[in-house]
Amino acid sequence: MSIEKYRKNFLKEVEERVEEGQWVKMCMQCGVCAGSCPFGPHWEHTPQKIFMMIRAGKREEVLTSDSMWMCTSCYNCVVRCPRKLPITHIMHGLAYLSKREGLMPKNQPTAQFGQLFWDNLTKNGRVNELKLSLGMYFKDGFSQGIKNAMAMQSVGMGMMKAKRLNPMEILGGHGIKDKSGFSAMLKKAKELEDARRKLA
Amino acid sequence: MADMKVAAYICQGCGLGERLDTASLAKIAQKEGKAQVVREHPFLCNAEGVAMIRNDIDNEAVTHVMIAACSRRAKTEAFGFTDVAMSRANLREGVIWIRPDDEASRETTQEMAEDYVRMGCAEVKKMKLPEADPAAVTERRVLVVGGGISGMTAALEASRAGYRVVLVEKTGALGGWGARLYKRSPSRSPYADPQDTGVDAMIAAVTSDGNIKVYTNAITSKIEGAPGRFIAEVSTESGATTTETVGSIVQATGFSLYDANNLPELGYGKSANVVDQAGLEALARAANGGAIKRPSDGGDVKTVVFVQCAGQRDETGKHLPYCSGSCCLTSVKQAMYFKDQNPDVDTVVIYTDLRMPGNGEDFYRSGQNKGVTFTKGKVSSVEATGNTCKVNFQDLILNDQTAIENADLVVLATGQVANSGVDVDAKLKAEIAAAAGDNTLLDAWNASQAEGAVKPISVLNLAYRQGPDLPQLKYGFTDSHFICFPYETRRTGIYAAGPVRRPMDIIQATEDATGAALKAIQAIENAALGRAAHPRSGDLSFPKVRIEGCTQCKRCTVECPFGAIDEDEKRYPLFNQSRCRRCGTCMGACPVRVISFENYSVDTVGSQIKAVDVPDEFSEKPRILILACENDAYPALDMAAMNKEVYSAWVRVIPVRCLGSVNTIWITDALNSGYDGVMMLGCKHGEDYQCHFVKGSELASYRMSKVGDTLQGMGLEPERVQVFEAAITDIERLPRLINEYSDQIAALPPSPFKGF
Ligand code: SF4
Ligand code: SF4
Numbered sequence: 001m002s003i004e005k006y007r008k009n010f011l012k013e014v015e016e017r018v019e020e021g022q023w024v025k026m027c028m029q030c031g032v033c034a035g036s037c038p039f040g041p042h043w044e045h046t047p048q049k050i051f052m053m054i055r056a057g058k059r060e061e062v063l064t065s066d067s068m069w070m071c072t073s074c075y076n077c078v079v080r081c082p083r084k085l086p087i088t089h090i091m092h093g094l095a096y097l098s099k100r101e102g103l104m105p106k107n108q109p110t111a112q113f114g115q116l117f118w119d120n121l122t123k124n125g126r127v128n129e130l131k132l133s134l135g136m137y138f139k140d141g142f143s144q145g146i147k148n149a150m151a152m153q154s155v156g157m158g159m160m161k162a163k164r165l166n167p168m169e170i171l172g173g174h175g176i177k178d179k180s181g182f183s184a185m186l187k188k189a190k191e192l193e194d195a196r197r198k199l200a
Numbered sequence: 201m202a203d204m205k206v207a208a209y210i211c212q213g214c215g216l217g218e219r220l221d222t223a224s225l226a227k228i229a230q231k232e233g234k235a236q237v238v239r240e241h242p243f244l245c246n247a248e249g250v251a252m253i254r255n256d257i258d259n260e261a262v263t264h265v266m267i268a269a270c271s272r273r274a275k276t277e278a279f280g281f282t283d284v285a286m287s288r289a290n291l292r293e294g295v296i297w298i299r300p301d302d303e304a305s306r307e308t309t310q311e312m313a314e315d316y317v318r319m320g321c322a323e324v325k326k327m328k329l330p331e332a333d334p335a336a337v338t339e340r341r342v343l344v345v346g347g348g349i350s351g352m353t354a355a356l357e358a359s360r361a362g363y364r365v366v367l368v369e370k371t372g373a374l375g376g377w378g379a380r381l382y383k384r385s386p387s388r389s390p391y392a393d394p395q396d397t398g399v400d401a402m403i404a405a406v407t408s409d410g411n412i413k414v415y416t417n418a419i420t421s422k423i424e425g426a427p428g429r430f431i432a433e434v435s436t437e438s439g440a441t442t443t444e445t446v447g448s449i450v451q452a453t454g455f456s457l458y459d460a461n462n463l464p465e466l467g468y469g470k471s472a473n474v475v476d477q478a479g480l481e482a483l484a485r486a487a488n489g490g491a492i493k494r495p496s497d498g499g500d501v502k503t504v505v506f507v508q509c510a511g512q513r514d515e516t517g518k519h520l521p522y523c524s525g526s527c528c529l530t531s532v533k534q535a536m537y538f539k540d541q542n543p544d545v546d547t548v549v550i551y552t553d554l555r556m557p558g559n560g561e562d563f564y565r566s567g568q569n570k571g572v573t574f575t576k577g578k579v580s581s582v583e584a585t586g587n588t589c590k591v592n593f594q595d596l597i598l599n600d601q602t603a604i605e606n607a608d609l610v611v612l613a614t615g616q617v618a619n620s621g622v623d624v625d626a627k628l629k630a631e632i633a634a635a636a637g638d639n640t641l642l643d644a645w646n647a648s649q650a651e652g653a654v655k656p657i658s659v660l661n662l663a664y665r666q667g668p669d670l671p672q673l674k675y676g677f678t679d680s681h682f683i684c685f686p687y688e689t690r691r692t693g694i695y696a697a698g699p700v701r702r703p704m705d706i707i708q709a710t711e712d713a714t715g716a717a718l719k720a721i722q723a724i725e726n727a728a729l730g731r732a733a734h735p736r737s738g739d740l741s742f743p744k745v746r747i748e749g750c751t752q753c754k755r756c757t758v759e760c761p762f763g764a765i766d767e768d769e770k771r772y773p774l775f776n777q778s779r780c781r782r783c784g785t786c787m788g789a790c791p792v793r794v795i796s797f798e799n800y801s802v803d804t805v806g807s808q809i810k811a812v813d814v815p816d817e818f819s820e821k822p823r824i825l826i827l828a829c830e831n832d833a834y835p836a837l838d839m840a841a842m843n844k845e846v847y848s849a850w851v852r853v854i855p856v857r858c859l860g861s862v863n864t865i866w867i868t869d870a871l872n873s874g875y876d877g878v879m880m881l882g883c884k885h886g887e888d889y890q891c892h893f894v895k896g897s898e899l900a901s902y903r904m905s906k907v908g909d910t911l912q913g914m915g916l917e918p919e920r921v922q923v924f925e926a927a928i929t930d931i932e933r934l935p936r937l938i939n940e941y942s943d944q945i946a947a948l949p950p951s952p953f954k955g956f
């Protein structure tokens with residue numbers, strides 16, 4: 001898709017393909033969201049900037065930005081936005097588009113965790129906490145993994161005592177009854193969503 | 201008037217009876233104040249007290265009443281005796297409320313009260329009951345100059361209120377700017393779409409209104425007179441001149457667009473595809489709902505860029521420094537011309553700040569909803585080549601020097617320049633600037649006076665000594681007391697309305713014109729009764745001159761802030777009572793003191809100053825005279841009293857109409873009588889003045905700057921006379937200021953003039 005600057009092509013794409021994307025044009029660039037976000041200083045672009053970049057047609061820069069991945073869904077911005085934009089939802093919608101387009105930043109921890117979570121969940125139809133935590137600890141190599149695990153040891157022990165973490169799950173763990181039905185359901189949902197968002 | 205009979209009433213209510221020895225106050229009123237009737241009363245403002253006074257007036261032939269009770273600003277209804285001269289000694293707010301209630305303060309507090317009783321008696325004896333100008337007449341017609349939306353609104357509103365109107369329009373048709381618009385920004389809920397201008401209906405209403413007489417192709421070639429009796433010559437293009445008598449005037453001469461030819465860097469003049477907002481309205485009118493075409497070749501318009509603040513809010517000094525407050529609305533409206541016709545047209549508004557007055561916010565949101573793109577940025581240049589333009593700008597959010605290529609149409613939001621005629625103070629302003637070392641204005645003035653230079657054209661052609669048009673406030677907009685009384689100009693009975701007064705949109709102009717029409721009507725009715733217009737509305741006194749004493753120095757003529765004084769054929773000042781606002785500036789200015797009001801004169805104040813009992817130099821009781829502006833400083837002192845703020849017992853306060861009315865003789869009188877200091881409290885002056893009479897406090901501080909010589913001549917320290925700026929909100933500051941000043945004076949040796 002060819003994008004011309006400050007024309008509406010990318011904005012149109014966002015309106016069609018991003019959850020709540022039709023709100024982006026209503027931003028009045030007041031900067032309240034940027035000032036409210038606890039992540040303000042730590043990420044590349046504030047929501048205000050992201051929305052301006054969308055209007056300026058900066059597709060590549062928006063979809064490769066780490067901002068949407070940094071959003072913690074605290075909803076500070078949504079509560080304060082004078083124009084009532086569902087900013088948090090738009091951020092997640094943009095993240096989804098960015099992933100679909102293969103543009104998300106490399107080694108972005110939130111993105112990595114998201115992937116781990118998804119893979120873990122879809123495998124057995126339920127989340128295997130032990131494997132998910134270990135997967136997260138060891139994502140940066142074996143020795144870092146040991147360090148991470150040692151650091152979290154007391155939390156892990158506590159959870160085990162409270163029967164919130166079963167060490168036996170390491171052996172594969174249990175799944176839901178109808179795994180294939182579950183996969184079919186996910187597949188169908190994706191199809192519907194993609195058709196609706198013209199992402200197919 | 202019958203023989204003068206003075207009655208003094210001393211109230212014992214509100215704690216006065218407990219705090220003060222009212223019997224001795226009564227004795228003072230009788231012995232020193234020479235009041236023929238003296239009565240104490242436990243509660244003077246109640247029905248019985250008021251009836252007592254009423255009875256004395258009706259049955260005892262009392263002509264002059266001195267009420268020693270609360271501030272003259274309190275109980276004005278109870279004590280509203282309009283058939284006698286009246287003074288008020290302020291014992292409550294002026295004495296007991298600002299002094300501590302303890303044994304140590306008792307003596308000085310009583311002395312204060314005694315002085316105020318002496319002052320009140322002295323004042324009232326010098327007062328006369330003001331009688332309205334016996335020559336007061338009025339013509340109940342309003343002249344409206346300018347037939348745009350503002351002018352037509354003023355005319356229609358005046359007509360609906362039952363007044364006849366003469367409407368003079370310079371061009372061949374009514375309608376002004378409004379008639380050149382395709383549509384206007386919305387004036388009704390939901391404020392979402394451009395709306396029909398309604399100008400045609402307005403023109404029809406005006407032309408079919410039997411109360412409104414319309415002249416087109418006509419100007420006011422001469423206006424003389426005063427409120428209630430203006431004589432206007434209306435000259436038409438054909439050369440015919442008609443004389444119209446009117447009571448008041450509304451000037452609604454509107455604005456011209458800032459000339460986009462001054463903006464070649466934004467591509468104006470280089471391509472037909474760069475237009476100003478008026479240019480776009482013309483294109484839209486031509487398209488009349490169809491697609492607006494590219495002017496250069498009639499091609500389709502796919503992208504339009506709106507450049508906000510073109511030649512406005514300029515900091516370089518080359519263009520307009522101000523915001524016109526209406527062009528953002530216009531750009532949103534114009535972007536909708538495209539979007540409503542074809543949503544696929546890209547419309548980009550490049551702004552630094554969007555100014556959306558009133559319900560404009562809803563309109564802005566509607567523009568966003570329709571897909572108008574708003575980009576915060578500053579346009580540096582427009583390159584116009586062939587059939588398209590490249591708009592270079594700095595994106596202020598993304599901090600990016602960038603550009604929009606291939607714009608088919610660029611619209612420049614240039615601003616409003618007031619059509620206000622000749623700047624009557626141009627020379628004065630230039631001279632003041634030159635005296636401060638800046639010659640640019642003076643050079644410009646000289647150039648404008650050179651042979652063959654284009655002279656600004658007067659709008660009103662007033663035959664006033666002070667010049668042919670309304671004075672200008674700032675940036676060429678006509679006068680307005682913008683803080684307190686925005687319609688008021690410094691020419692009584694002439695009201696500016698609409699964009700000639702300040703930049704504004706149609707909604708604001710309509711409101712403005714409605715208000716101005718009502719002010720014009722009020723001026724007519726005041727003139728009929730010989731009453732003052734704002735801020736002393738209803739005042740019947742007016743300056744009287746003992747012309748035999750006049751030395752023709754012209755100070756009154758020059759200093760009157762309202763241009764009320766002309767010159768007669770023998771070069772004596774000629775007062776136009778109905779132009780006068782009763783500020784007393786002329787009285788303060790007159791070096792031979794021949795100007796006075798019936799109830800306010802050099803004597804009414806002078807005799808109060810002299811009535812104060814100044815203790816001798818050994819008593820360690822300094823006396824300080826405070827002359828306080830009655831509009832701000834005096835009310836602030838009253839409010840300080842309500843808050844029980846304490847201030848020095850050495851001061852004696854006299855309210856004045858305006859510091860401008862302070863005649864320097866009062867200062868010399870005070871110093872000669874042994875006062876140790878004089879403190880003047882007046883409003884802020886300068887560019888952001890607060891003075892009700894615009895120039896009064898400024899003139900006062902100028903006059904007082906010369907008092908230094910007098911002090912030196914008397915061998916007195918310069919700090920004995922000081923002017924302070926005071927605002928009505930200075931409720932805590934003023935008592936502090938007074939105390940500091942009185943400490944300062946107490947530290948000086950006593951005045952050597954005591955006891956003379
Ligand atoms: S708070 Fe809302 S309107 Fe303001 S910049 Fe953020 S998204 Fe835009
Ligand atoms: S919801 Fe996301 S974008 Fe909004 S303030 Fe919180 S972290 Fe920032």
Ligand code: SF4
Pocket residue numbers: 508509510512513522523524525526527528529553554555613615
């Ligand atoms: S109204 Fe808008 S375009 Fe006009 S000067 Fe003000 S900010 Fe600029």
Ligand code: SF4
Pocket residue numbers: 743759760761762763764765775779780781782783784785786787
């Ligand atoms: S100076 Fe004031 S009181 Fe005197 S004529 Fe002018 S307006 Fe009236």
